[in-house]
Amino acid sequence: MSGFPKTVLDEDGNRHDLIGDPLGRGGQGVVLRTRNAHIAVKLVTGPSGMPVSAGGEAGHTALRRRLEDVRLLPLTDMHLAQPLALLRDQVGYTMRLLGDMVPIRSLIAPPGSSLGAFYRDTGGLRRRLQLLARTAALLARLHAIPLVYADVSPNNVFVSEGHDANEVWLIDLDNLQYLSDSSAGIFTPGFGAPEVVTGRAGVTTLSDAYAFAVLAFQVLAQVHPFLGDFVEEAGWDSDEDREQLAYEGKIPWIEDADDPSNRSAHGIPRELVIPKPLLALFQRTFGPGRQRPDARPGLTEWTDLLRRLADRLLSCSACGSNFYVARDCPFCESGRGPFIQMEVHRWDPEFDDDGGSAVSTEPVWRKIIDLADNGALAGLVQRHVIAPVLAAADDEPVLRIRQVPGGIQVELLTDCEVHLLLRGRLQRLEGRKLLPVPIPGDESLLHFGPLDRPHRLARLRWHGNGA
Incomplete structure (x- = not known):
């Protein structure tokens, strides 16, 4: 960290000890960690790549104006490291940063x-x-x-x-x-x-x-x-x-x-x-x-x-690589392991001309439940599978589907409304539910939303080794 200060003071008088190598360099400065795992410091750098001293007021004034503008922006609930305070002796500021x-x-x-x-x-x-x-x-x-x-x-x-x-x-x-x-x-x-x-x-x-x-x-x-x-x-x-x-x-x-x-x-x-x-x-x-x-x-x-x-990937139990579901593992040529495919359609409760509810002909989404994946995120179904989602912060897990002894466990992780159709019986999903392994002719259906409104519907299909 030659050329960088070891300590900086912010405008509120708080001292921040800078540690380690820079976290990153951008087009206008460098970001460094502090001893507080949740605080980082940005130092604006000049053409030489070294931090700019506050010196006169021009640099501080311009940066203060930009930060005040940022604070006025509509950035609620977004994953953005918000500026906290300007530095006293350098052109820069502190920012909040998640640990890890x-x-x-x-x-x-x-x-x-x-x-x-x-x-x-x-x-x-x-x-x-x-x-x-x-x-x-x-x-x-x-x-x-x-x-x-x-x-x-x-x-x-x-x-x-x-x-x-x-x-x-x-x-x-x-x-x-x-x-x-x-x-x-x-x-x-x-x-x-x-x-x-x-x-x-x-x-x-x-x-x-x-x-x-x-x-x-x-x-x-x-x-x-x-x-x-x-x-x-x-x-x-x-x-x-x-x-x-x-x-x-x-x-x-x-x-x-x-x-x-x-x-x-x-x-x-x-x-x-x-x-x-x-x-x-x-x-x-x-x-x-x-x-x-x-x-x-x-x-x-x-x-x-x-x-x-x-959402279309499998894990290879032989070499640990991820690969697209349409092929065997291209890294070691091992066959595909078992997985569950969620085929998601639009569903409309209004009757069609044949007297039945309307289901879209083509799937709007396909999600693979990788039964060879034993990681902490295995089997999670994000919100974008069951409803249109843009904002990353809103795309939280809504379900976990995994194979357990005796069948397939479906666990509801949010308060969204989900209904299960199994062997002709319709029931509201609450907490965890054990389903039999879905086979052709005996598949489980999941309705995501109130049954009297249009929503997405998923068909669960089980594929065995190499299938």
């Missing part, structure tokens, strides 16, 4: 790591998809206000350190601003949208979407989407800075559908972790979206797809 949180960069392997072991040890594919879905949902909620986060990067997104929780928080809120054409060009190198990097435009919700896509690709594939062989192999005597050209959107991304000139053999094989629907979102962002921001998918679309993919 780490930057999402902890899910990106450091150089020289064994990628397979690192990927499994940090939660695998399922945890990455779940955390990215929560990040996208949080950004989408900001965009709906409409606010721009401005500096999406691996250092500003914080996630639960332990694998028994999937919380996501955003820090560095002094960059928040309402959407306008005059927004400043704030970004972390490697994560800025081309129009922001080149100065053609300020930050927007679509530049946030671009930065999120860079982050998501790096977390999933363990390689930057633009640092391919063409960029990395440029010699020291090259007349062009290919890395800078890539960040400016002037070089194709490593999986470009139309131009293979910048492919990369590094990272996790893309086909193992990025299925075609997700690859299509990346292509829209990094292909035409390099030069046309309006071609990029927004954060709501990212949220929906990432949630759907996270």
Whole structure:
């Protein structure tokens, strides 16, 4: 921590001892832990990367104005590290931070790591998809206000350190601003949208979407989407800075559908972790979206797809990896273990022309209950499965479904209304209920909501080993 103070005072006279290496560096500063696990400090840095001294009043006044603006924003019940107090002797402030949180960069392997072991040890594919879905949902909620986060990067997104929780928080809120054409060009190198990097435009919700896509690709594939062989192999005597050209959107991304000139053999094989629907979102962002921001998918679309993919994973009992349910384990070629599929439809109590209630022909959601997963989050069904949800903070677990001796246990975790239809008998679900193992012709149905109103309905189907 050479060049950083060991202690800072805030405007209320509270002393904060700074410990450890910086938690992260963003486009405008550095964030450090204090001895209080729930308080962090942001120091605004200058061009040299060192903290800016308060010196005159200009820096303090500008930061105070930004923080006062943040306090007036409609940010109730969002997972955002709210600013607490300005510092006295440095341009910066204290912020509230949950304990046991780490930057999402902890899910990106450091150089020289064994990628397979690192990927499994940090939660695998399922945890990455779940955390990215929560990040996208949080950004989408900001965009709906409409606010721009401005500096999406691996250092500003914080996630639960332990694998028994999937919380996501955003820090560095002094960059928040309402959407306008005059927004400043704030970004972390490697994560800025081309129009922001080149100065053609300020930050927007679509530049946030671009930065999120860079982050998501790096977390999933363990390689930057633009640092391919063409960029990395440029010699020291090259007349062009290919890395800078890539960040400016002037070089194709490593999986470009139309131009293979910048492919990369590094990272996790893309086909193992990025299925075609997700690859299509990346292509829209990094292909035409390099030069046309309006071609990029927004954060709501990212949220929906990432949630759907996270709900379609199984665990391999042989090697511990996560993989998509449509195949055997691609990492060790072991067969699929048993699982329960929830096929969710829309249901309307109004009678149709044939005298029956109306059920949507196509499922609106599919959720896999992984019976090989014994973790703390195993069998949890989030609210987005049973009802449309955007805000990450509202997507709490509503059910737990797991296999126990004697059958399938369904446990209600909230006060939502759930009805069970089993062998022709309809009953309200309360607490825990033991069901027989669902087999074709004897399946259980779950109604999520009052029976006299439209709601979602789920059919539980059991699949045995290799099925």
